[in-house]
Amino acid sequence: MPHTATAHAKLLVKLHGQASRMIDLVTEGFAIGRKADNDLVIDDQSISSHHARIIKVQSVFFIEDLKSTNGTSVNEKRIERHQLRDGDIISIGQHRLIFQDISAAEITPAAPSIDMDKTMVLAGGSQLQGLAAPVARLLVTSGKTDQMEYTLAKPVALIGSQEDATIRLTGWFVPKAAARVTRRGLQYSISPAERTKKVLVNGKEVVTQQELKNGDQIEVAGVTLSFFLTPPLRTQPR
Numbered sequence: 001m002p003h004t005a006t007a008h009a010k011l012l013v014k015l016h017g018q019a020s021r022m023i024d025l026v027t028e029g030f031a032i033g034r035k036a037d038n039d040l041v042i043d044d045q046s047i048s049s050h051h052a053r054i055i056k057v058q059s060v061f062f063i064e065d066l067k068s069t070n071g072t073s074v075n076e077k078r079i080e081r082h083q084l085r086d087g088d089i090i091s092i093g094q095h096r097l098i099f100q101d102i103s104a105a106e107i108t109p110a111a112p113s114i115d116m117d118k119t120m121v122l123a124g125g126s127q128l129q130g131l132a133a134p135v136a137r138l139l140v141t142s143g144k145t146d147q148m149e150y151t152l153a154k155p156v157a158l159i160g161s162q163e164d165a166t167i168r169l170t171g172w173f174v175p176k177a178a179a180r181v182t183r184r185g186l187q188y189s190i191s192p193a194e195r196t197k198k199v200l201v202n203g204k205e206v207v208t209q210q211e212l213k214n215g216d217q218i219e220v221a222g223v224t225l226s227f228f229l230t231p232p233l234r235t236q237p238r
Contacts, residue, residue, distance in 0.1 A: 009061055009084075011054070012098035012139075012215075012226065015042060016148075020141040020226070025061065030054040032092065033066075046070055046093040054084070054099075061099065063090060075135075087214055087228040089137060089149065096139055096149065098228055100215055136188050136212075136229050138181075143223030144171040152188070157181040159220055160193065169221055178221040181212070188212045188229065197221055 011030075014020040023040070031038040033051040042051070048068035055062050061084040065072040073091040074082045082088075086101035136152040146168040150157070157166035160177040169178065177193035191209040192199045199206040200219040212218075216227040 008102040010100045010102060011040075012100060013040065014096045014098070014139060014141055014148075014226075016044075016094035025054060025056070028056050032097075040097075042092065042095060044093055044095070047095075051092060052090075061101075063099075068092075087137075089139070089228065094148070098139065098226065136181075136183070136227065138167060138218070139226045139228065141217075141224045141226055143169075143221075144174075145169055145223060152181060152183065155183050158193070159223075167223075167225070169223060171222070174221055179218075182209075188227070190218060192220075 009025040011023045011025055012020060013023055027039070030040070031050060031053045032040045032042065033049050034042060034044065034047045035049045038050065046069075048066070048070070050066050051068040052063055052065050052072045055064065062081055063072065063074065063079065063084055064081045065079060070093060071078050073079060074084075074088050076089075076091070084090075084099045084101075086099065088099040090097040090099065138150045138152065138157075140148050140150075150167050152166070154166065157180065158177055159165060159167040159169065159179040159181070161169045161174040162176040165177070166181075169175075175194055175197050178197050179190055179193050179199045181188055181190050189209050189211045190199060190201065190206060192206060197220065201210050201212070201216050203217075203219075212227045212229075214227070214229045218225045218227060
């Protein structure tokens with residue numbers, strides 16, 4: 001039986017070439033496809049007439065691929081049927097849908113402040129048993145970058161135009177270093193890299209550093225990004 005109870009969920013919809021928008025998942029079935037009878041219509045020939053659907057079983061949401069031609073992926077893995085959890089990124093062609101479990105965000109306590117980098121070098125090889133680091137992603141909702149989404153795999157991710165930046169900004173007059181996203185333990189934070197460029201989180205300026213939470217909207221150097229964090233998972237001991 002599924003172990004995640006979801007009472008209230010939303011879908012952040014980012015269709016290629018369009019502004020992002022939020023949709024409440026209030027029905028038992030939410031159809032996605034090219035035809036007009038779908039709940040979410042995607043006018044794209046690479047999308048099947050009835051491509052996928054999100055269904056609610058009791059208090060848990062699943063996404064099902066409806067034998068589409070080009071398939072459906074969740075967190076970059078092709079799926080046929082998948083239980084959705086907070087922060088999951090659904091990919092359908094060039095389009096991205098972010099599942100947000102609102103009730104989970106309201107009732108889940110903050111993760112403990114644990115420095116994973118230090119834990120890995122404890123004497124005798126002692127580590128946090130079975131605790132995997134969270135997976136953070138940035139989804140570009142507006143502005144010019146070299147990709148539509150990024151996985152933050154390193155402790156520090158630079159946002160800017162220089163060649164080694166994790167999030168490469170493109171266009172005229174873009175700063176080489178605009179901001180930095182830093183991971184310490186299980187938490188992520190953002191800070192400005194240059195005083196001349198403002199960094200906003202949910203419309204408020206970041207002066208020094210600010211912790212990032214699931215669904216936060218980041219604005220920097222003419223680019224808007226959505227921050228999504230998949231909660232750390234417990235793995236079975238060997």
